[in-house]
Amino acid sequence: MNGFLAIARKEFEDGLRNRWVLTSILLLGGLALVVASVGTAPVGTVAGTTLATTVASLASLSVYLVPLIALMLSHDAIVGEYERGTLLLLLAYPVTRAQIQFGKFAGHLAILALALTLGYGAAGAVLALTTETSTEDFVSLARLVLTSVLLGAVFLSLGYAVSAFVRERASGIGAAFGIWLVVVVLYDLALIGILVADTNGVVDAGLLSALMLVNPADSFRIANLAALDSSYVGLGTTAMANASAAWIATGALAAWVIVSAAVAFGLFRRYEL
Amino acid sequence: MMTSTPRSRCGEGATSAISFANVSKHYGSSTVLRDVSMAISAGECVGLLGPNGAGKTTMFKLMLGLITPDEGSVTVAGATPSAAAFCKVKTGIGYLPENVVFDGGISGRAMLGFYGRLKGVRQNACDDLIELVGLTAAASRPVRTYSKGMRQRLGLAQALIGDPGVLFFDEPTTGLDPTSRRQFFSLLKEQRSRGTTIIMSSHALAEVEAQMKRFAILKHGRLRAFGTLDDLKKLAGLETRIRLTVSPGSANRVADHFDGHVRLSYVNEKSVHLSCLDSTKMFVMRELATLEEQIEDVEVCAPQLDDLFAHFMAQGEGA
Numbered sequence: 048m049n050g051f052l053a054i055a056r057k058e059f060e061d062g063l064r065n066r067w068v069l070t071s072i073l074l075l076g077g078l079a080l081v082v083a084s085v086g087t088a089p090v091g092t093v094a095g096t097t098l099a100t101t102v103a104s105l106a107s108l109s110v111y112l113v114p115l116i117a118l119m120l121s122h123d124a125i126v127g128e129y130e131r132g133t134l135l136l137l138l139a140y141p142v143t144r145a146q147i148q149f150g151k152f153a154g155h156l157a158i159l160a161l162a163l164t165l166g167y168g169a170a171g172a173v174l175a176l177t178t179e180t181s182t183e184d185f186v187s188l189a190r191l192v193l194t195s196v197l198l199g200a201v202f203l204s205l206g207y208a209v210s211a212f213v214r215e216r217a218s219g220i221g222a223a224f225g226i227w228l229v230v231v232v233l234y235d236l237a238l239i240g241i242l243v244a245d246t247n248g249v250v251d252a253g254l255l256s257a258l259m260l261v262n263p264a265d266s267f268r269i270a271n272l273a274a275l276d277s278s279y280v281g282l283g284t285t286a287m288a289n290a291s292a293a294w295i296a297t298g299a300l301a302a303w304v305i306v307s308a309a310v311a312f313g314l315f316r317r318y319e320l
Numbered sequence: 321m322m323t324s325t326p327r328s329r330c331g332e333g334a335t336s337a338i339s340f341a342n343v344s345k346h347y348g349s350s351t352v353l354r355d356v357s358m359a360i361s362a363g364e365c366v367g368l369l370g371p372n373g374a375g376k377t378t379m380f381k382l383m384l385g386l387i388t389p390d391e392g393s394v395t396v397a398g399a400t401p402s403a404a405a406f407c408k409v410k411t412g413i414g415y416l417p418e419n420v421v422f423d424g425g426i427s428g429r430a431m432l433g434f435y436g437r438l439k440g441v442r443q444n445a446c447d448d449l450i451e452l453v454g455l456t457a458a459a460s461r462p463v464r465t466y467s468k469g470m471r472q473r474l475g476l477a478q479a480l481i482g483d484p485g486v487l488f489f490d491e492p493t494t495g496l497d498p499t500s501r502r503q504f505f506s507l508l509k510e511q512r513s514r515g516t517t518i519i520m521s522s523h524a525l526a527e528v529e530a531q532m533k534r535f536a537i538l539k540h541g542r543l544r545a546f547g548t549l550d551d552l553k554k555l556a557g558l559e560t561r562i563r564l565t566v567s568p569g570s571a572n573r574v575a576d577h578f579d580g581h582v583r584l585s586y587v588n589e590k591s592v593h594l595s596c597l598d599s600t601k602m603f604v605m606r607e608l609a610t611l612e613e614q615i616e617d618v619e620v621c622a623p624q625l626d627d628l629f630a631h632f633m634a635q636g637e638g639a
Contacts, residue, residue: 049439057434065425131421132421135417139410139413140435141410141438320386
């Protein structure tokens with residue numbers, strides 16, 4: 048336990064020292080406040096600014112930003128230590144590889160959770176003070192923060208997997224960007240392509256939902272947007288637009304956290320020094 | 321400061337603190353260790369010698385469980401380093417890697433505090449170690465501002481965290497100035513006197529010879545020799561060189577006296593150089609006493625560790 052806590056603490060302190068915490072808070076807070084001030088424009092509709100519309104807009108933007116921040120935090124967690132030569136010394140201490148990976152995970156996730164809570168919370172507080180806000184709106188905001196943390200957790204672990212797979216930091220950056228591009232951007236484009244090409248109706252709503260749930264970014268979209276009024280909902284999320292879908296998608300995200308962490312640990316366990 | 325209170329330490333009580341039994345390690349098609357066997361008792365100090373790429377760092381990694389042997393087995397303090405249970409044993413092991421690297425943005429004090437927490441050691445005990453290696457004045461500065469010698473001293477302090485019973489030093493004096501080297505060896509002496517098992521690799525053979533009790537000489541992953549200096553001398557069969565300064569005109573007479581008994585390597589008007597095995601050294605000494613009037617000075621050069629090292633490195637050359 049000593050090792051896990053010591054490593055988690057060090058990662059968090061490193062985040063404070065190298066301004067990762069501050070940058071993330073300013074980035075996410077600034078984004079949230081800008082979105083709160085421009086209403087639903089980011090999702091292509093025009094409506095009055097409320098907390099509900101802000102949550103919908105933030106969900107659409109977070110799906111790009113949160114994975115990127117998570118991957119930037121984690122892509123060199125293992126390979127960076129290996130390249131610098133600090134991994135050798137760290138592993139010579141009474142600390143297991145599991146404690147190292149999950150200690151780093153806890154520290155990085157704390158940075159992300161703090162930035163999301165303070166950043167999105169600031170926008171929520173501003174809107175709560177200036178507009179009419181219901182309890183459901185706060186639930187939506189809380190869900191956004193929670194699922195954003197889960198999405199971040201998935202991409203942190205994917206970053207560790209990349210970091211424990213490559214032997215050079217530069218390769219890690221390339222691989223992390225590749226993962227972001229495929230999972231967050233290209234996967235949806237491929238789905239649209241399939242739907243457009245599917246003139247015979249092979250891809251029904253059930254299959255489409257399943258295809259979206261196997262992608263953590265889409266699970267995140269569904270988890271946040273399915274329970275909202277459809278007028279706020281963006282691309283490709285209407286297939287599962289109901290409240291239970293939100294829970295299923297959140298469950299899928301949680302499953303992704305476990306699977307990605309297990310994959311990363313499997314790779315790190317075999318990492319030769 | 322460090323206490324010298326006797327207490328239960330890693331490796332104590334075990335017949336053999338560290339053992340290698342027919343250990344081989346390969347990386348792809350390259351073999352870095354071949355059939356290495358040796359046993360080191362608790363409290364023993366062993367110098368690990370060999371040229372770059374001989375397999376010294378691989379042996380440290382095996383002893384720490386960072387890699388596993390492909391053949392054979394390694395035990396440290398009675399445990400297999402690659403086993404999960406070895407994690408606890410590591411609390412009693414200190415390791416200073418070759419070219420130790422620290423996170424440059426953190427202060428020396430914070431860095432040591434972090435490693436201390438990994439071993440469950442409190443910050444004030446780490447501060448004592450900072451004082452011990454003479455870094456108190458620089459303790460609050462980021463490690464990136466440290467000179468190589470200061471980083472090495474910080475590395476030494478981290479190796480001593482938790483008062484380990486086993487110390488692994490991989491090229492510990494690299495980058496240290498003469499004063500720091502003296503301080504390092506003074507610390508090493510204290511650790512030796514406290515019964516710490518020490519394995520140290522170094523290219524500074526004279527320093528290793530003075531500090532260590534036994535020596536393991538590696539070449540191309542093979543253990544060429546292992547033993548005390550006397551063991552190695554016997555194994556190598558190297559001769560002791562005796563340089564005689566003789567009185568004018570008596571060189572040939574002195575040389576003739578020894579001819580046939582020892583090897584004459586050099587003779588001129590003022591000097592006679594002899595080489596003999598340990599078994600004939602006393603004979604030569606007795607004969608020298610009979611030649612007292614012809615001999616002005618005697619210099620005896622027994623084989624040193626660097627001679628033995630060179631001998632074992634040359635052995636099997638080209639094979």
